[in-house]
Amino acid sequence: MxxxxxxxxxxxxxxxxxxxxxxxxxxxxxxxxxxxxxxxxxxxxxxxxxxxxxxxxxxxxxxxxxxxxxxxxxxxxxxxxxxxxxxxxxxxxxxxxxxxxxxxxxxxxxxxxxxxxxxxxVPRLTLSLPPDAPAGTRVQRDGMTLEQPSLGVALPVDPGEHVVTTQAPGGPVTEKRLTIGRSESRVIVLEVTPSAPEEPPPAEQPPSPARLPSVAPLAAPSPGAGANAPDQGPSGRRVVTYVAGGVGVAGLVVGSVTGWMALDESGVAAENCRDVSPGNARCNPAGIAAGNRAKQLGLVSTVSFGAGVALAGAAALVLLLEPAPRRQPAPAVSWELTGGQAGGGVVMHGRW
Missing domain, CATH: 1.25.40.10 (Tetratricopeptide repeat domain)
Incomplete structure (x- = not known):
């Protein structure tokens, strides 16, 4: 110098x-x-x-x-x-x-x-971000933030060690240390660590059931109490009756619908057929197809309607003839009041 x-x-x-x-x-x-x-x-x-x-x-x-x-x-x-x-x-x-x-x-x-x-x-250092770097990635050199116009440009730096950091929005800081000498020019493509994907929020745990106080077991019923046991729900025969009734109603609906469809196909067949002699009709292909569909739908309607009537009627008959369930009588409770010179008390008797 x-x-x-x-x-x-x-x-x-x-x-x-x-x-x-x-x-x-x-x-x-x-x-x-x-x-x-x-x-x-x-x-x-x-x-x-x-x-x-x-x-x-x-x-x-x-x-x-x-x-x-x-x-x-x-x-x-x-x-x-x-x-x-x-x-x-x-x-x-x-x-x-x-x-x-x-x-x-x-x-x-x-x-x-x-x-x-x-x-x-004077050394020259060019810092660039990779093409896939997220928008808003922050670049710092020795603690000084480099904005977008400073990236990809050869900037003068002092010789020696430099610390460069990058950080994507919401991501971790990636640090790189480099050393540059006098009159040296270097081009560095920086690394960027993307932000980790957000974890879904933890599923809410159902509230734990409240702890109920313990209850002493009830005494076993007496042998004669079986007749007065409470109703435990519909019997198996009643369930079968309900199912049969439901199937019967469905059969009536299917029979009615297919019947109307058969009548409609019959009308189409009549429009596409003409009588060439008494008892002899000639139909075009559309009329023949409509006639066949009318026969099939008519058969389905007849079978469905008949089965529906039979099942629905049987279910209704079983329900009408089934005996009514017996109701459990209310427990009879008697009170007895006793007293005397030594004191008194109340005694309760009940039938369960």
């Missing part, structure tokens, strides 16, 4: 005198940070000196501080950042008056020389 290090430091210190207006407290803090950062830089502690100079420049922007910060970044090896600092310094000088630019002429010349020497050494 073609510059005098001693001259650069002196110019950086002298540049503190030219500054934009700032509060007295900010100026005091900025000057303290600048002194500490400059001391660390001269001692080779760039990892602490450069951040102190950057904070000093943020609190009280001055061309001299900015130039010294660029020099520190260049010595630290962060050449892409150093070139950006030199550009900021030259842009600040260009906005000055003619008299102020004259005062910055020496630093301005060094900044141009440094920028020309460092620019060819």
């Amino acid at each position: 073609r510059f005098s290090w001693s001259l650069s430091i002196c110019l950086g210190v002298l540049g503190v005198a030219i500054a934009a207006p700032a509060s007295a407290q900010a100026v005091a803090v900025a000057e303290s940070l600048f002194d500490r950062g400059l001391a660390d830089m001269l001692a080779g502690r760039y990892d602490t000196g450069c951040p102190a100079l950057a904070e000093s420049q943020r609190l009280d922007p001055r061309p001299g501080r900015l130039f010294t910060l660029a020099e520190c970044e260049a010595k630290w090896g962060r050449i892409a950042t150093a070139v950006a600092r030199y550009n900021d310094y030259l842009a600040m000088v260009d906005r000055m008056s003619e008299a102020e630019r004259v005062m910055q002429s020496a630093r301005r010349k060094l900044a141009h020389e440094q920028r020309r020497a460092l620019a060819p050494l």
Whole structure:
């Protein structure tokens, strides 16, 4: 690098005198940070000196501080950042008056020389997302978010290690570490881990039945209580009667429907047949087919109707002749009241 290090430091210190207006407290803090950062830089502690100079420049922007910060970044090896600092310094000088630019002429010349020497050494890194990356995937490089216009473009970066992360909407963060050297150009297609499919919500468990209090078993009925047992539901004979009645009603319905269909087919056959002599009719194919269907439907109607009448009638007869079930009489309860000189009581007797 073609510059005098001693001259650069002196110019950086002298540049503190030219500054934009700032509060007295900010100026005091900025000057303290600048002194500490400059001391660390001269001692080779760039990892602490450069951040102190950057904070000093943020609190009280001055061309001299900015130039010294660029020099520190260049010595630290962060050449892409150093070139950006030199550009900021030259842009600040260009906005000055003619008299102020004259005062910055020496630093301005060094900044141009440094920028020309460092620019060819700046690495370029191109980051791209795969074609199937979900919309809204977030890309960060060293903690800085790269929006869509920054993807697929060769961007200047400092030499060394960089951390790149990608994250699809709702998905996990995928991290990639890479190292790039001076003057190197790399193109990286990033990996994106899609979000996991949503699991269906767990099925609601039916409420557990309420625990009922235990009940002591009832005493066995007496031998004579069988006649008064409660009705346990319809008997097997009644179930068969219900089924037979249902089938009979269905047979009546089928017989009626097929009967009407047979009459309709008979009408179609009559329209497509003509008498050529008494007792002899000639029919076209449509009439023959309709006549055959009328015979088949008539047979089905006759059988269904007859079976329906028989089953329905039998079921009705069985229901009419079945004896009525006996009702269980209400339990008779008698009360007996006893008393005496020693006390009294109530005794309850019941038949179950």
